[in-house]
Amino acid sequence: MLRKIITSIRRGAANHSGLFALYLGSSTVSLTQIKGNKMLLRRQTDFTGADWQPAVRAMLSAMPTGSHLHLVLAPDFYQLVQLDKPELSEDEMLQALPWQVKDLVSISPEDIVADYIDLPVHSAQQAKINVVVASLSWLKQLVQQVTQSGQQLLTIQPEEWLALRLVKPTASATMLVIHQPEQEVLIQIVREGVLYFSRRTRGLGRMHLYSESELRNGELDRLQLELQRSMDYFESQLKQPPVRDIRLLMPNAEIVTEVLAQTGFSRVEVLSNAVVDNSLNTQQMISSWPAVAVLSPGRAEQAV
Numbered sequence: 629m630l631r632k633i634i635t636s637i638r639r640g641a642a643n644h645s646g647l648f649a650l651y652l653g654s655s656t657v658s659l660t661q662i663k664g665n666k667m668l669l670r671r672q673t674d675f676t677g678a679d680w681q682p683a684v685r686a687m688l689s690a691m692p693t694g695s696h697l698h699l700v701l702a703p704d705f706y707q708l709v710q711l712d713k714p715e716l717s718e719d720e721m722l723q724a725l726p727w728q729v730k731d732l733v734s735i736s737p738e739d740i741v742a743d744y745i746d747l748p749v750h751s752a753q754q755a756k757i758n759v760v761v762a763s764l765s766w767l768k769q770l771v772q773q774v775t776q777s778g779q780q781l782l783t784i785q786p787e788e789w790l791a792l793r794l795v796k797p798t799a800s801a802t803m804l805v806i807h808q809p810e811q812e813v814l815i816q817i818v819r820e821g822v823l824y825f826s827r828r829t830r831g832l833g834r835m836h837l838y839s840e841s842e843l844r845n846g847e848l849d850r851l852q853l854e855l856q857r858s859m860d861y862f863e864s865q866l867k868q869p870p871v872r873d874i875r876l877l878m879p880n881a882e883i884v885t886e887v888l889a890q891t892g893f894s895r896v897e898v899l900s901n902a903v904v905d906n907s908l909n910t911q912q913m914i915s916s917w918p919a920v921a922v923l924s925p926g927r928a929e930q931a932v
Contacts, residue, residue, distance in 0.1 A: 649699075745789060824866060
């Protein structure tokens with residue numbers, strides 16, 4: 629039953645009026661709702677360390693009983709690995725994945741629940757998959773909270789498979805650069821509604837604390853290097869055309885956009901909040917974008 633919940637997005641979930649998304653972040657839980665075409669941030673609260681359960685219970689109790697709910701997890705609660713795709717059926721793949729990734733993750737195979745998405749590759753390359761792995765025993769605690777609250781759980785999804793929903797699918801490649809305070813910067817490249825490339829930086833988790841002067845005088849050098857390396861890999865290894873647009877979602881995005889443009893990155897813009905008609909301000913969007921993404925209508929379904 630738990631695997632069925634986690635993988636149910638493969639078949640897609642209907643867009644119901646009044647859908648909710650609960651985002652379990654690194655230190656924040658947020659509850660977002662979509663009514664018709666209006667996005668609303670209903671509640672948001674912080675928690676400390678591993679004490680997430682009271683915060684989740686408070687969010688669930690704020691929903692009408694029987695509501696339809698998507699759960700989105702921050703990277704703290706799952707692990708991602710990339711593998712060559714085994715020549716197995718989907719059912720065989722799901723059974724084999726815990727043993728395929730056991731030496732690459734910190735969870736024992738007996739406690740692994742896993743799923744995957746196919747990654748686009750050049751015709752001459754080996755087919756690859758992006759595998760998400762989480763602790764089954766931990767997920768059972770989370771699912772139990774939802775079922776005891778009387779809510780209807782639709783999917784459980786990792787945030788890194790959702791960012792592409794924040795932009796319209798286009799034939800040209802778009803780079804997404806997303807930074808939430810105390811998290812490493814997420815760099816993704818999407819094209820035609822498909823995720824081609826995804827990685828997180830190291831050492832840039834506190835970039836939100838930089839002053840304007842620091843941002844303008846060298847503190848963005850490392851980020852620029854990471855962006856250029858990502859674009860080079862996309863072109864040379866994946867044999868894709870150059871990235872056309874860069875979209876930023878982060879604190880001080882206007883300043884970062886300006887600096888990147890001055891140093892040679894073209895078509896850099898702040899990611900618009902207007903994914904749907906919403907009442908979220910910029911700070912709310914930064915902290916709850918995974919919940920916004922999973923509820924955004926009119927985007928290509930990304931399997932989880």
